Amino acid sequence: MVEGAQRPLRADARRNREKILKAAVRLFAAEGLDVHLERIAKEAGVGSATLYRNFPTREALVEAVYRNEVARLCDAVPALLAAGPPLEALRAWTRLFMDYVRAKYGMIDALRAIAATGNSPYGHSREMIHAALSTLMDACVAAGEIRTDIGPTDMSAALEGIAVTSAGPEQRQQAERLLDLTLDGLKIRP
Template identity: 85%
Template structure:
């Protein structure tokens, strides 16, 4: 193994890490970033030492939670295409995007603080999200269900706009309506002759 390369985690260590990330998302969403890390460890069913071995600081945990949420969102795109027609997969993914944004907003102050230290918790998340969106849009274009003159950057901007105005849980119904309106605007207009 080369210097600086990380050793792959054992299966049990990987499961513990995943349980910690899942618990952290839930607890941060409810209690905010001031939630005690020991509470997260307890919710995950691991000891505090296991949590700190994986995430030595609160900032490391927040950054890992964020990156994990981005990865799950992006991984959902091809998975949805295996179970739904392309346009329905795109529709389902936009709902997952809103879930992701809601989680992100719960961590925004911590992410900004991490960024202020010179670290980049966001990495290439925007590019990853646009790429996932591109996979869905390409499938829709191939199926003839959406217009071809719209880019993933266009839809990404629309989704970000909806998120900025309607990301809180109490605004979810409005977000759903706005998502439907946006998606309806993508559909190919078929004229009846």
């Protein structure tokens, strides 16, 4: 093994890590960052030692949850495109984007604190999200479903605007309506 390289996780360790991340994102989004790590371990169905072996600090867990949510959002694109027409894939992805934003807002204070230490949890997340959105919009353009004068940067700004005004769980219906309005505005009109 190359010095400094980490061994791949065993299948059971990988499953435990995923269970911890899923439980953490649910609890952080629902209750904020003050939730006890032991509660996250219990929700995940693992022991506290397993949680701390994977994430020695709260900050490490928050950063991992954030990075995992970005990866899930971006990794969903191929499956969404394979499942149906590109515009429907884009529509489904915008809903996943709102879920991502909701999870991110639940952790925003901790993410800012981590960033203030010089360890940016954001890394390449903006570029990854832009690339995912570009792939979806390119597929929609190629299928003749959306206008060509609106690009991923414009769409990203619209999604961020909707997220700022309607990211809360109590505002989900409003967010859905605004997403539909935005996507309807992208469609090619005869």
